[in-house]
Amino acid sequence: MSKSDLEFHNRLSVAPMMDWTDRHCRAFHRVLSREVLLYTEMVTAPALVRGGARHLLRFDAKEHPVALQLGGSDPAELAEAARMGADEGYDEINLNVGCPSDRVQSGTFGAVLMKTPDLVAECVTAMMAAVDVPVTVKCRIGVDAQAPDEVLPDFLGKMQAAGATRIAIHARKAWLQGLSPKENRDIPPLDYDLVLAMKESFPALHLSVNGGIDSLDQAGQFLARGMDGVMIGRAAYHDPWAILGEADARIFGKPSPVSTPHEAALAMIPHIEAHLAEGGRLHSVTRHMLGLFAGRPGARAWRRRLSEGATQDGAGVELLRQALDAVPEADAA
Numbered sequence: 001m002s003k004s005d006l007e008f009h010n011r012l013s014v015a016p017m018m019d020w021t022d023r024h025c026r027a028f029h030r031v032l033s034r035e036v037l038l039y040t041e042m043v044t045a046p047a048l049v050r051g052g053a054r055h056l057l058r059f060d061a062k063e064h065p066v067a068l069q070l071g072g073s074d075p076a077e078l079a080e081a082a083r084m085g086a087d088e089g090y091d092e093i094n095l096n097v098g099c100p101s102d103r104v105q106s107g108t109f110g111a112v113l114m115k116t117p118d119l120v121a122e123c124v125t126a127m128m129a130a131v132d133v134p135v136t137v138k139c140r141i142g143v144d145a146q147a148p149d150e151v152l153p154d155f156l157g158k159m160q161a162a163g164a165t166r167i168a169i170h171a172r173k174a175w176l177q178g179l180s181p182k183e184n185r186d187i188p189p190l191d192y193d194l195v196l197a198m199k200e201s202f203p204a205l206h207l208s209v210n211g212g213i214d215s216l217d218q219a220g221q222f223l224a225r226g227m228d229g230v231m232i233g234r235a236a237y238h239d240p241w242a243i244l245g246e247a248d249a250r251i252f253g254k255p256s257p258v259s260t261p262h263e264a265a266l267a268m269i270p271h272i273e274a275h276l277a278e279g280g281r282l283h284s285v286t287r288h289m290l291g292l293f294a295g296r297p298g299a300r301a302w303r304r305r306l307s308e309g310a311t312q313d314g315a316g317v318e319l320l321r322q323a324l325d326a327v328p329e330a331d332a333a
């Protein structure tokens with residue numbers, strides 16, 4: 001996929017989320033939108049390079065355009081992991097400079113790297129030398145006591161000099177001591193104005209804003225104010241129809257692949273059948289679909305039937321059809 005095609009798809013992307021944006025989730029999101037750019041969960045470079053965990057790279061051709069997110073801080077190891085990802089067919093390799101979890105800090109990657117932008121630049125340079133696909137970065141506006149209006153421009157300048165052309169910015173700091181990863185997604189205040197100002201300071205960089213965006217209206221406003229892209233995480237996961245089911249028409253000006261949530265659920269059946277035929281469990285797929293009818297009549301019954309039934313041995317697509325029957329047809333349209 002060309003760089004400009006990817007930039008088009010990146011107008012709206014689904015954020016990388018550990019344990020959530022696995023290949024089943026991405027298959028579901030792709031049923032809802034043909035256009036949004038999808039991200040994997042973070043995969044660590046040591047797991048790929050030292051652990052040989054190639055299975056973590058598995059994805060389906062239907063997922064394109066799809067970006068692999070890597071975690072790490074060793075340039076040579078990240079370069080090797082990026083090469084493995086590109087060989088596997090990912091459209092983009094993204095470096096995680098935003099994740100604050102303890103486990104990640106102990107391995108010196110994620111948000112703590114905001115403190116060492118020269119090392120991040122070295123990593124980007126090494127990754128770019130290893131692959132032909134774009135290398136991008138997802139970062140915070142700063143960590144701990146850093147002053148975001150000083151460190152963010154410095155960080156972006158170094159990324160630009162290293163040749164990274166696209167950056168997604170989670171518009172809040174990470175506090176590495178005292179807050180859990182979950183709290184770090186809500187408690188440090190959002191500073192959208194700083195991110196918007198960065199777009200003015202770095203017009204050549206393709207910048208996406210991330211954090212707390214929960215509607216396509218809001219996404220559209222950021223695009224109208226000059227941002228190149230909007231990245232949505234939790235809202236896309238919890239209310240996939242409102243964000244992804246309407247994204248192709250509203251953000252990309254393209255026809256939607258499915259016209260109702262009902263249709264989206266039915267369109268997942270081939271993926272589910274293939275997964276069951278490999279010995280997989282229904283729940284691995286349907287756990288990502290629980291929010292499909294969020295805010296609509298029947299949503300609770302759908303959720304309950306699927307979450308209770310799908311973990312049982314032998315649960316199959318019949319259960320999905322039964323859960324769908326619990327959603328009034330009229331409300332599905």
Ligand SMILES: Cc1cc2nc3c(=O)[nH]c(=O)nc-3n(C[C@H](O)[C@H](O)[C@H](O)COP(=O)(O)O)c2cc1C
Pocket residue numbers: 015016017018019020041042069096097098099138170185210211212213231232233234235
């Ligand atoms: C369950 C969960 C897992 C996450 N895992 C990652 C990850 O692997 N890599 C990453 O860069 N960010 C991760 N994040 C952060 C999101 O990518 C995103 O930056 C954050 O949720 C803010 O966006 P939102 O308000 O639209 O959700 C995760 C967030 C959640 C909720």
